[in-house]
Amino acid sequence: MDDSIKRQIPGPLIPESFYPVDRLEKYMHLGRTRMFPKGSIVLSQGKESNALMYVQSGCLAVSMGADDGHNKFLFHIGARSIGMATFLSEYHELQIYAVKNTTICFFTVEQVLEIFHEDEQVILDILQNILTKVYYFMAQARDLNFCRPSSRVFRLLYNLCIREGKYTGDHYVIHSNLTQKAIGEITGTHYVTVCKLFNILEKQGILKKTKDKIYVYELEKLKNMINEVIEY
DNA sequence: TCATTAATTTTCT
DNA sequence: AGAAAATTAATGA
Numbered sequence: 613m614d615d616s617i618k619r620q621i622p623g624p625l626i627p628e629s630f631y632p633v634d635r636l637e638k639y640m641h642l643g644r645t646r647m648f649p650k651g652s653i654v655l656s657q658g659k660e661s662n663a664l665m666y667v668q669s670g671c672l673a674v675s676m677g678a679d680d681g682h683n684k685f686l687f688h689i690g691a692r693s694i695g696m697a698t699f700l701s702e703y704h705e706l707q708i709y710a711v712k713n714t715t716i717c718f719f720t721v722e723q724v725l726e727i728f729h730e731d732e733q734v735i736l737d738i739l740q741n742i743l744t745k746v747y748y749f750m751a752q753a754r755d756l757n758f759c760r761p762s763s764r765v766f767r768l769l770y771n772l773c774i775r776e777g778k779y780t781g782d783h784y785v786i787h788s789n790l791t792q793k794a795i796g797e798i799t800g801t802h803y804v805t806v807c808k809l810f811n812i813l814e815k816q817g818i819l820k821k822t823k824d825k826i827y828v829y830e831l832e833k834l835k836n837m838i839n840e841v842i843e844y
Numbered sequence: 845t846c847a848t849t850a851a852t853t854t855t856c857t
Numbered sequence: 858a859g860a861a862a863a864t865t866a867a868t869g870a
Contacts, residue, residue, distance in 0.1 A: 801846080802846075803863085804848080804864085805845090823856080844845070844846075846870090847869090848868085849867090849868085851867105852863100852865080853862100853863080853864070853865095854862080854863065856860080
């Protein structure tokens with residue numbers, strides 16, 4: 613068995629660890645470093661913030677509130693990545709909290725400009741980080757428009773397998789500790805639906821998910837499932 | 845075809 | 858043991 617069926621998918625498949633900007637590491641003395649314990653709020657909705665956040669270690673989650681109290685998960689900011697709420701205007705509807713114990717270095721606009729002056733490559737790295745996010749959410753907008761939830765879940769699994777699945781004789785192993793809930797948040801489908809979809813895949817012997825691994829036994833079948841209409 | 849709610853069971857820490 | 862995650866069933870859009 614070879615990997616000829618594999619096809620590289622550009623950009624991140626799951627909204628975390630977007631393009632790292634670890635060049636900021638050597639300018640941390642300019643900013644203000646702070647520790648956030650797991651579960652604490654880094655930025656509450658509506659609160660003014662005009663700093664650039666560099667996550668040195670740990671992980672943050674960014675979400676956006678809705679009128680009806682719902683809260684849409686957007687993406688994670690992992691180690692060596694960055695986040696910005698409002699560089700330009702003061703109001704926003706984002707909320708950021710620490711998923712793990714996290715150390716963040718905050719840079720003011722002035723400090724960022726100072727770094728830009730000294731190190732132009734940082735500008736490109738930050739642009740790359742933002743553009744990667746933009747592209748991800750453009751693809752997301754497309755999928756939400758044109759694909760059914762079952763297709764979005766199946767395609768995520770298929771792409772994950774192509775991207776990082778290890779072929780081991782007769783099946784693929786994906787090392788991933790995504791929960792069903794997380795897959796639901798990423799794909800915009802209800803976690804109960806995700807559960808049902810996994811049951812269908814497992815019953816057909818296509819795939820099996822454990823806590824930290826996903827075993828793909830029939831990659832081609834999984835690919836075909838993307839376009840099938842599922843009966844629940 | 846799916847979201848939603850609620851009620852249980854299973855798995856993690 | 859308590860929290861989080863997963864499952865199952867029922868209802869409705």
